Amino acid sequence: MSAQGQTHPIGLYLKIWGLLFVLSAMSYMVDYLHFQGLLRWGLIITFMLLKAGLIVAVFMHMAWERMALVYAILVPPLALLVLVGLMWAEADHTFLTRLLFFR
Numbered sequence: 001m002s003a004q005g006q007t008h009p010i011g012l013y014l015k016i017w018g019l020l021f022v023l024s025a026m027s028y029m030v031d032y033l034h035f036q037g038l039l040r041w042g043l044i045i046t047f048m049l050l051k052a053g054l055i056v057a058v059f060m061h062m063a064w065e066r067m068a069l070v071y072a073i074l075v076p077p078l079a080l081l082v083l084v085g086l087m088w089a090e091a092d093h094t095f096l097t098r099l100l101f102f103r
Contacts, residue, residue: 016058016059019054023047024047027047030047
């Protein structure tokens with residue numbers, strides 16, 4: 001067995017680079033086509049998360065790591081997103097309650 005590290009074919013990196021280029025172009029097209037509202041932000045966030053996921057998986061070699069390490073890195077940000085969502089829901093509830101009772 002060789003003492004060398006993992007090597008991946010250059011074609012994989014070129015394909016990911018091309019996919020990142022396409023996703024970036026699609027992200028710019030959202031503004032170019034003047035999408036508005038939730039559709040605009042939904043598309044921008046979707047393209048952003050796809051690009052970040054590709055970068056983490058391939059260029060940071062997370063696709064080839066043990067599942068425990070993947071969970072250790074990905075679960076905390078996901079938990080934070082869940083907590084932000086709960087705070088958002090509570091903020092809406094508090095705002096609507098204040099509108100209702102403090103007129």
